[in-house]
Amino acid sequence: MTTPALTAPNMEDYAATRAEFSWPWARHLLDGLPGGGLNIAHEAVDRHTAGPRRSHVALRCLSRQGGPARDLSYEDLRQLTNRFANVLDGLGVGPGEVVFTLSGRVPELYVAVLGTLKHRSVASPLFSAFGPEPIRQRIARGDGRVLMTTRALYERKVAPIRHELPGLAHVLIVDGALDMLRVDAGDAADDVAAVRARLGDLPEGTRSLGELMAAADRHYRIGPTDPEAMALLHFTSGTTGTPKGAIHVHEAVVAHHLTGRLVLDLHADDVFWCTADPGWVTGTSYGIISPLTLGVTSIVDEGEFDAERWYRTLQEQRVTVWYTAPTAIRMLMKAGPELAAGYDLSHVRVIASVGEPLNPEAVVWGREVLGLPILDNWWQTETGGIMIANYPSMPVRPGSMGRPLPGIEATVVERDEHGTVVLGADGAPVPVPTGTEGEMVLRAGWPSMFRGYLNDDERYAKCFGGGWYLTGDLARVDDDGYFWFIGRGDDVIKSAGHLIGPFEVESVLMEHPAVAEAGVIGVPDPIAGEVVKAFVTLRHGFTASDELRQEILGVARRRLGPAVAPRSIELRDTLPRTRSGKIMRRLLKARELGLPEGDLSTLEDGS
Ligand code: AMP
Numbered sequence: 001m002t003t004p005a006l007t008a009p010n011m012e013d014y015a016a017t018r019a020e021f022s023w024p025w026a027r028h029l030l031d032g033l034p035g036g037g038l039n040i041a042h043e044a045v046d047r048h049t050a051g052p053r054r055s056h057v058a059l060r061c062l063s064r065q066g067g068p069a070r071d072l073s074y075e076d077l078r079q080l081t082n083r084f085a086n087v088l089d090g091l092g093v094g095p096g097e098v099v100f101t102l103s104g105r106v107p108e109l110y111v112a113v114l115g116t117l118k119h120r121s122v123a124s125p126l127f128s129a130f131g132p133e134p135i136r137q138r139i140a141r142g143d144g145r146v147l148m149t150t151r152a153l154y155e156r157k158v159a160p161i162r163h164e165l166p167g168l169a170h171v172l173i174v175d176g177a178l179d180m181l182r183v184d185a186g187d188a189a190d191d192v193a194a195v196r197a198r199l200g201d202l203p204e205g206t207r208s209l210g211e212l213m214a215a216a217d218r219h220y221r222i223g224p225t226d227p228e229a230m231a232l233l234h235f236t237s238g239t240t241g242t243p244k245g246a247i248h249v250h251e252a253v254v255a256h257h258l259t260g261r262l263v264l265d266l267h268a269d270d271v272f273w274c275t276a277d278p279g280w281v282t283g284t285s286y287g288i289i290s291p292l293t294l295g296v297t298s299i300v301d302e303g304e305f306d307a308e309r310w311y312r313t314l315q316e317q318r319v320t321v322w323y324t325a326p327t328a329i330r331m332l333m334k335a336g337p338e339l340a341a342g343y344d345l346s347h348v349r350v351i352a353s354v355g356e357p358l359n360p361e362a363v364v365w366g367r368e369v370l371g372l373p374i375l376d377n378w379w380q381t382e383t384g385g386i387m388i389a390n391y392p393s394m395p396v397r398p399g400s401m402g403r404p405l406p407g408i409e410a411t412v413v414e415r416d417e418h419g420t421v422v423l424g425a426d427g428a429p430v431p432v433p434t435g436t437e438g439e440m441v442l443r444a445g446w447p448s449m450f451r452g453y454l455n456d457d458e459r460y461a462k463c464f465g466g467g468w469y470l471t472g473d474l475a476r477v478d479d480d481g482y483f484w485f486i487g488r489g490d491d492v493i494k495s496a497g498h499l500i501g502p503f504e505v506e507s508v509l510m511e512h513p514a515v516a517e518a519g520v521i522g523v524p525d526p527i528a529g530e531v532v533k534a535f536v537t538l539r540h541g542f543t544a545s546d547e548l549r550q551e552i553l554g555v556a557r558r559r560l561g562p563a564v565a566p567r568s569i570e571l572r573d574t575l576p577r578t579r580s581g582k583i584m585r586r587l588l589k590a591r592e593l594g595l596p597e598g599d600l601s602t603l604e605d606g607s
Helices: 014-020 023-027 040-044 046-050 074-091 107-118 132-142 151-164 189-199 209-215 250-262 281-293 307-316 326-335 337-341 360-370 457-461 502-510 546-560 585-593
Strands: 057-062 070-073 098-102 122-126 146-149 170-173 230-236 244-249 271-274 297-301 321-324 350-354 375-378 410-413 438-443 468-477 483-488 493-495 498-500 515-525 529-538 568-571
Touching: 023 250, 040 046, 040 107, 040 250, 040 281, 046 074, 057 074, 057 107, 070 074, 070 107, 074 107, 074 209, 098 107, 098 132, 098 151, 107 122, 107 146, 107 281, 122 132, 122 281, 132 151, 132 230, 132 244, 132 502, 132 546, 146 151, 151 170, 170 209, 189 209, 230 250, 230 281, 244 250, 250 281, 271 281, 281 297, 297 307, 307 326, 307 337, 326 337, 326 360, 337 360, 350 360, 410 468, 493 515, 493 529, 498 502, 502 515, 502 529, 502 546, 515 585, 529 546, 546 568
Parallel strands: 057 297, 098 122, 098 146, 122 230, 146 170, 271 297, 271 321, 321 350, 350 375, 529 568
Antiparallel strands: 057 070, 230 244, 410 438, 438 468, 468 483, 493 498, 515 529
């Protein structure tokens, strides 16, 4: 194990590393495929199996119920992902086709994502707390050919919408898959039959992943992979319209690996725990890919947040590097310092956090209660990996997201009164003076930058100006180059670290027969950062009542799932609209929070 006090950070001097850095150098930290090309799964799994790391634990999987952990070594993972890639071949799935997963954090999910990448198909993990509507939208938009899911999730969430997904040719039920093929057993035929008998008949139109994997070859050769080939599809929400599918390519692994080294400071003997779900980009880039490219042991916990469980996991698994989120930290703070004091966390060397603003008090609390400052970092689905960070070797300024990753050029630029980034005569955004608020932009061209929004070139083009990627986030930078988050430049809601598009929620509310119009905003919450609140007007003939409000709320929860549905609904006689008829969410929010109402010149009379 790495000893906190004796472990020198991978990056000892930020300024020097930044000055010397080049992306080709970072690329050379990886192997590349034997015949040329670059494949994420090769870098994450296969390349470790030629040497002594072969039997090192790659994934230590903790089940929701507790009990002994299930360890998968790098060699186990190599064979399992080979089998999964062969299953895709057997199903006639081609490179470039999209394979969705919808499950909790079970080991098979990790096998499926990495096996898909080996096969050069495109992995798209969905969050298991989504309701049927977000699932339908994403699979339809991604033109999913294959879905790996659990029987329970299939029956509850997918079967009712399957007829709306004609392109979804194969549904693979994951239950018991690893039990069916004990990883170390050469011939698993007996296990397959026994587990199959225990599970009973599968729903119509689905197949058993375990059976298919047991029948598949353990050997697989990754085909030539163009570093620019599409590898991952992550959906993210905008202010308007349906979710956007951000496209990432195999080259992204260069950034995953580098940030694992420089930001998370992973060393060969580390035990790393990323608490994010692969249904969100952090759970894929850092819950799957990055730590494996560094050959460390990664903890995969199927269970949900529970303060005692988390402290116990940190202690028992002797976690050395921990990557989590502000909501979780606030919940731990709420659980009190006494609880933390009951556990030995002395082996933890780095604690990092991402996804939403990390309050300065949380950084200080980390120092006092956990013995370490919490290192905030910033990135987005579109950036594919960490872009701005606090590093173990750099002094922390509580409340700041830190400084740009070596290789990343970031600045803050001017926006006009409509919120549009101002472009100068050369087409490039115009930087604001130090300390002034503006939109944060990144010079385009790093390896994990998204290469498009699926089938939406126009939206993609709008994200760039004069060679810079416009993040949509508002920030300021101080004299020493530290970035400070101010807020989002749009109406998108961040709840418990999850991005929620108000339009998606409004659309589902509007489907209720009683709802005439809906406006959805995020309202502050001491734990989750923001929670979703909906304002609704009723159609003629419906009378406002608590019962009706509850019913609308219930329908929204069933259709959207708890991760996306509004926490509360308020019935109103009118909603503020622009003259062109758009609900003014900004004004709804200002009024709800008692903030200045801003420019009302476009407000329709009487709202
Ligand atoms: P997502 O694409 O779901 O990962 O969400 C990305 C968004 O989360 C960013 O555009 C920010 O608005 C927010 N975000 C991520 N990290 C941070 C952070 N460290 N501080 C404040 N906001 C953050």
